[in-house]
Amino acid sequence: MTERLVSHLRYAALAVPNFDEETEFFKKHWGLTELERTEDLAYLVAEGSPEPYILRLRRAEKRIDLVAFGTKDRGDLHKLADKLHAEGVQFVHEPRELSQPGGGYGFRVFDGDGRVLEFSTEVELRQSRKIREREPIPVKLSHVVFNSADLNTSAQWYIDHLDFAISDSLVTPDGRELMHFLRTNPHHHSIAIAQGPHHSLHHVSFEMRGIEEWMRGTGKILRSGTRMIWGPGRHNVGDNTFAYFLSPAGNTIEYTTELAVLDEDTWHPSRMDVSDLDTQDQWGTAAEMSELVARESFNDIDKGLFVAPPV
Template sequence: MNTLQQTTPACLHHLRVVSANPDGLMKFYERMLDLKAVPSAKSGDVVMTGPSRAIIVSVQEDGNAPYFAYSVSDALALGQLAERLTVRAVPFERIEDPLFPGGAIIFSDPQGRHFVFGVAARIEGQGAPARLQHTVFQTTELERVTRFFVNKVGFTISDEVVDTDGSVMVVFLRSDDEHHTLAFFRGSRNEWDHHCYETNEWNDIRDWGDRFAAAEVPIFFGPGRHGPGNNLFFMVTDPDGNRLEFSAELQRVTADAEPGVWPQCERTLNSWGRAWVRS
């Protein structure tokens, strides 16, 4: 089967987050990630953009839902993706997204998470380097959601983390040449786990750490190096408790590479030492 990586490469472009305290959330992303609010035609949504990163902040109320938005190269690629979803019986709708003026579609995974694919406008802005790169979830139905994203949407498995009894605990999925743009951890809850910003080098990780330290935002995981993906990282949280990862040196993977298999242990999640193991 032709994959996204082979036919219509896609990268994570922006997020739509829903908050009970949107003003506090916006102030955090403005101060800490150099995002600036820009006009939005949709009432209740605030679009915030910066250098190679963006979020849409929406007030928590009935009818508002978060989504995770991936960009493809052009209208032809978006049409090919829509055809793929149609052939594989995945319902989707057209959606107006302020950061996808070239058109967009939205669909849901088997557990109700919303994903948008569209053709992006260039995101401008000044600030420290950190490109929005991947998002991760915890799920109670790892096999089901993995089958959906691989067989229906066209993601490719880069690596799996396997427990001693043979159970797959984590799946890392790619939609372009980077090791993962999406991942799922087996857990006791269905929730958003984190999202990640890819920097240029180790010194950028240092500089982001210094920035959060100066603002008295503590690092809760890391610094360290992941086994799958081989990337340097650390994690912090925003005022809503959403987890942000900052990463460097993420592995690139060829389209014909076989999935890797890693043991479920702390050194797989952090080869430098202690790890945050989901439960």
């Protein structure tokens, strides 16, 4: 079994100019619970997750503030920090006690493209609950996907420095890579990186309890008047369901469920042709992927690269 210093995905932090509207959307329609809120910051909880929060929103110019991961303990966290220092990775701050909800101990770095990553341990976990049958709210944060103007270089940074592994890739008919799905534990992917015209957020994905809850959640969001970009369907890569929507801030967000869990000792990555309709959607219920659909997830250029957020 592969041993890694990064154990799992914790939360995503986004800055949005329409902070009040975006926060209300995630509470009223998307199904997250407000943990704590100030004039310019909101920490949002998934009822099924023990993480202190899974989404942080900040009032500011649109950008990815950071994506946070966990380590098993303080020993692994210091091993990771030492490794990244030795490899010349740029630090935002050194390991220290953290002051955000849930506390903990951690550090932040810039990835190869300039996105901020946080690694933490000893976080005070919250009392989560079992999501009820047919309850259409997220259980947890599933994964985060980035766009990159240089896909392979961006993905290789995570492989070289954080020991992420490619689970599968999407390619064009002539073999050109379009997307890599990267794991840090047996779940098929915690992050993915897509080839795009610039560095930006592709989408943030939220795990539902099961197919019934995923479908009911999808219907709930449709009835709220939120625009669906693509879905509902079921991907081949990762074997997970998908329903993509556009949040009020123009970020793509996804309800998903049943993401594959791999036997890492026997798994071999596949290169799946995006022109094969079964690659896009096994069920055939979603519209065929098109440039129009893809363009929505290119998103706005991330203006926060190599600029640490103030919190």
